[in-house]
Amino acid sequence: MEGECKTDWEKALASxxxxxxxxxxxILKYTFVGGLxxxxxxxxxxxxxxxxxxxxxxxxxHVDEEAFARFWYAVDGLFEYEDIVEEDNSEEEYxxxxxxxxTTEGKIKEIWFNPQHKNNNESKSLGESIGLGEVVLLLTTxxxxxxxxxxxxxxxxxxxxxxxxxxxxxxxxxRFPASDSSAFADLADExxxxxxxxxxxxxxxxxxxxxxxxxxxFCPGPQWAYKQPLNSKLEQPTVTPPQHLMDTCPSLRxxxxxxxxxxxxxxxxxxxxxxxxxxxxxxxxLALTILVPLxxxxxxxxxxxxxxxxxxxxxxxxxxxxxxxxxxxxPNIGEVLVFGGDVTHQxxxxxxxxxxxFVASFSTRTEASPLNRVQGLNRRDDNDExxxxxxxxxx
Numbered sequence: 001m002e003g004e005c006k007t008d009w010e011k012a013l014a015s016x017x018x019x020x021x022x023x024x025x026x027i028l029k030y031t032f033v034g035g036l037x038x039x040x041x042x043x044x045x046x047x048x049x050x051x052x053x054x055x056x057x058x059x060x061x062h063v064d065e066e067a068f069a070r071f072w073y074a075v076d077g078l079f080e081y082e083d084i085v086e087e088d089n090s091e092e093e094y095x096x097x098x099x100x101x102x103t104t105e106g107k108i109k110e111i112w113f114n115p116q117h118k119n120n121n122e123s124k125s126l127g128e129s130i131g132l133g134e135v136v137l138l139l140t141t142x143x144x145x146x147x148x149x150x151x152x153x154x155x156x157x158x159x160x161x162x163x164x165x166x167x168x169x170x171x172x173x174x175r176f177p178a179s180d181s182s183a184f185a186d187l188a189d190e191x192x193x194x195x196x197x198x199x200x201x202x203x204x205x206x207x208x209x210x211x212x213x214x215x216x217x218f219c220p221g222p223q224w225a226y227k228q229p230l231n232s233k234l235e236q237p238t239v240t241p242p243q244h245l246m247d248t249c250p251s252l253r254x255x256x257x258x259x260x261x262x263x264x265x266x267x268x269x270x271x272x273x274x275x276x277x278x279x280x281x282x283x284x285x286l287a288l289t290i291l292v293p294l295x296x297x298x299x300x301x302x303x304x305x306x307x308x309x310x311x312x313x314x315x316x317x318x319x320x321x322x323x324x325x326x327x328x329x330x331p332n333i334g335e336v337l338v339f340g341g342d343v344t345h346q347x348x349x350x351x352x353x354x355x356x357x358f359v360a361s362f363s364t365r366t367e368a369s370p371l372n373r374v375q376g377l378n379r380r381d382d383n384d385e386x387x388x389x390x391x392x393x394x395x
Contacts (some may be wrong), residue, residue, distance in 0.1 A: 002034060003310065004032065004114045004116070005069060005072045005073065005076075006115075008027075008030070008031035008032055009022075009031075009068055009069070009072075011030040011031060011066060012026040012027045012030050012031055012068065013026075014030075015029075015030055018062075020064065020065075021061075021062040021063055022063050022068065022254060023060060023062075023063060024051065024055075024059065024060045024061075024063060025060070027063065027071070028047070029106040031072065032076075032114060032115070032116035033047060033072075033075055034076075035116050036075070036115060040256060041115060042075070047075065048115070049382065050071060050074045050075055050146035051071060053074070054067065054070040054071040054074050055067045055068075055070070055071050055161075063295055064311075073326075076114060076115070076326075077095055085108055087300075098148075101254065104317070104323070106140065106142045107139060107140055107142045107143055107205065107209055108137055108138070108139055108140065108209060108210070109137070109138040109140065110135050110136075110137060110138075111135065111136040111137070111138060111309075111327070111329065112135050113133070113134060113135070113136075113311035113312075113326060114132065114134070114311065115339075117129065117134040117135070118135075123243065125212030125216060126210050126212055126213070127154050127211075127212030127213040127214070127215060127216030127217055128212065128216050128275075130213060130216075130217070130288070130338070130339065130340045130341050131216055131217050131227050131229075131287070132313060132340070133311075133312070133313025133314070133315075133339075133340050133341075133342050133343045134243065136309060136329070136337060136338070136339045136343070137210070137226075137337070137338040137339070138329070138335055138336070138337055138338075139205055139206075139335060139337075139338060140335055141332070141334035141335060143201065143202070143205035143209075143336070144201060144205075145201050145202070145292070145334050145336070146197070146198075146201075147196055147333050147334045148195045148283055149197055149198060150293075150294050150333055150334065150358070151197075151294070151329070151333070152190075152194060153191065153194055153198075153270060153294050154295050154356040155177060155296035156187050156191055156270075157174075157270040157271075157272045157356050158186055158272060158354055158356065159274035159296075160167060160174070160176055160183050160270075160272070161174040161176075161185060161274065161354075170356050172253060172273060172274050172275060172276040172277025172278070172349075172350070173271065173272070173273050173274075173277040173278065173347075174271070174272045175266065175269055175270075175271050175272075175280060176183060176269060176270045176271075176272070177266045177267065177268075177269050178191060178192055178195040178267075178268045178269060178270060178358075178377055179192060179375060179376070179377055179378065191270075192377055195268055195270075195358065195377060196377050198292060199256070199268060199290075199360060199377070200253065200256070202290055202292070202336055203251075203252040203253045203256060204253055205253050205336075206252055206338070207251045207253055211332075213252070213288065213338075214250075214251055214252050217287040217340075218240040218252060218255060218288075218289060218363070219245075219246060219250075219364075220240060220242065220243050220245050220364065221243075221244055221246070224240050224241065224364070225237045225238055225239070225240050228363060229283070229284075229285055229286065229287065229314075229341030229342040230283075230285065230314065230342060231285050232285050236355075237366070239293070239366045239368035239369070241260070241364040241365060241366050241368060245258075245260055245364070250367065255364060255365075255374070259365070259374065259376070259378065260364060260365045260368070261362045261363070261364065261365055261374070261376060262286065262362060262363050262364070262365045262369040262370075262373050262374055263286075263360065263361065263362050263373050263374070263375070263376050264286055264360070264361035264362070264370070264373070265362050265373055267359060267361060267362075267376075268358065268359065268360035268376065268377060269358075269359055269360070270294070270354070270356065270357070270358055270359075271347070271356070271357045271358075272304060272354065272356050272362070273302075273347065273350045273354070273355040273356075273357075273361060274350060274353075274354055275350055275351065275352055275353070276300065276349060276350065277347075277349065277350050277355070278330050278346070278347050278349040278350070279346060279347030280346060280347075281308075281310070281318065281319060281320055281344055281345070281346040282318055282345070282346070283318050283341060283342055283343065283344055283345075284341045284343075284361040285341050285342075286341045286361040286362055286363040287341055287361070287362065287363040287364070288338065288339075288340065288341070288361065288362060289337075289338070289339055289340075289341065289359070289360070289361040290336055290337070290338055290359070290360050290361075291307060291336065291337040291338075291339075291357055291358075291359050292335075292336050292337075292357065292358040292359070293330075293331050293332065293333050293335065293355075293356070293357060294333065294356030294357060294358055295331060295333065295353075295354060295355055295356045296331075296332045296333045297330055297353075298330075298332050299332075299333065300353075301353050301354060301355065301356075302350050302352060302353030302354055302355045303350070303352040303353055304348060304349055304350050304351030304352070305330060305347070305348055305349070305350045305351075305355040306328045306330035306348045306394065307328065307329050307330075307337060307345055307346070307347060307348065308324075308325030308327070308328045308345060308346045308348050309325055309326060309327055309328075309329070309339070309343060310323065310325050310326055310344040310345070311326045312342060312344070312345070313340075313342045314342050316344045317344070318344055320344060325345075325346065325348075328348055334351075341361065341363075362376075379381045
């Protein structure tokens, strides 16, 4: 057991007379299941059905750890996508959390690792919950990404992958930094501009609909370092961004345009997966990741694939071994997955066809940011003119 499941087991065990088993009554009272019943988020009849299936029809006492885990994860599995509900727009003092729910109708879906986190989320913003690894967001097609642009990126990436396959050993996965002109030949500028168009559409959608992502995870301040994910050495960042960015770059778009973002190495990038191709379990170690499908199983492009996610955030190892992901998401073209840098995730193996993904992980740039990770989509053409819109003021 990991994370919340282990914590709930310890709560139920503490109320029992033994150190190895607990009771049904304790589980329904002291774990997240009790909160679900109290808030009427689930019917008692549903809980009873799961109990009978996972624990036993007449089992009330001496519930061991294994039976508890089966029951806990089965109840947790009842909850998947949850739409953000638009709240009443009353004339009250501005509240960031309320404003987010008022502006996101139809544009965002929440996928909570634990429904109890959603029920207890009244005091948290979505940005804070993303930083804590409690939720994955799905931006819907309503944010307005041009799907023809995504298809063009997929076709170009697939051609580059075919060339890679013809000249190198095929591993089932090819990764192309969007700013790498050698990967796309005479289409390099078009690819770069298309990637930037997609990226800016997403940044604008986040700025407009989920402003707490910027305020919680990107805006400089005394708590900035504390709110960042652990780096690849499993250390908390200590170097903070310059304070003037609070005034000069008050949004994600502004940070991008000023060249004040640090990117994962080689990103933004286009990943192409063919049969058998996958991306092993890992964490991204930067504040935010956006993942944009360029092809879709719903449209017959591939089978299998998708992105698997493990709950637990920092408590979950970057290498979960035989533990299966808690859920696998396969969004359609025009949708976007958004999640935090401590979340363990994996590109699942493609069984057939070709899967394409545009991916970017990023944080606010600091003095400690390596120079090879602040370029992003910045590239100059043969005449030393900036191709992308970002970094126009230079370094």
